[in-house]
């Protein structure tokens with residue numbers, strides 16, 4: 524795992540954008556359509572803006588790329604502005620020129636467990652069908668969740684329906700009119716699914732993320748902190764600003780490593 528600590532969120536966004544741009548270039552060089560795993564939440568928004576600027580400068584092109592969302596709420600009507608499909612169309616597709624038809628999002632429209640399970644299985648097939656995800660962008664919840672894999676999620680889990688924790692629902696209530704409007708369930712890529720991406724890129728900024736970042740990067744590999752699965756991946760990058768890095772004990776070594784060979 525590599526850890527990059529930046530002075531602030533803007534620099535974190537620029538550093539993370541470079542990683543995505545490199546991954547896209549590598550896929551194109553290998554003759555494959557780039558496949559980018561997309562996260563919602565506020566953490567990657569700066570990164571998406573930087574990617575849009577890079578597109579404008581002609582440094583990267585997403586017209587042939589596929590996007591795969593990490594997760595989706597269950598039960599929101601199609602077109603709901605807070606559905607992760609709509610959020611990603613607005614924040615990513617429109618900004619970087621990724622065609623909405625090439626954006627795949629887990630299917631949260633199933634009316635019961637078996638329909639949702641069938642949709643989740645189709646999602647896994649879709650990811651396999653494009654040859655896997657080149658770079659998976661991740662945020663992290665204050666309780667250590669990635670995607671919507673709440674603490675206790677199996678480290679080998681696949682895309683499936685999950686209940687949201689009350690803490691996550693409270694955190695996400697700011698996007699809805701009231702807490703009661705926040706869905707209770709979601710469909711999320713599993714931790715095993717996430718681990719199959721060729722590269723993982725976690726972005727976290729701000730003091731509220733410091734405990735989760737410390738637990739994910741330096742705590743034990745445990746289902747109690749789903750973000751700790753990054754330790755189990757051969758090519759995982761963590762980009763954090765000073766505030767989010769505050770709980771890291773091994774900071775000096777990360778800075779030395781970031782200085783290069």
Ligand code: GLP
Pocket residue numbers: 562563564565566567593594661662663664665668669670671691695
């Ligand atoms: C949501 C998303 C996660 C995201 C997390 C943190 O629960 N499902 O993918 O990482 O929130 O969000 P934020 O970046 O806004 O703190």
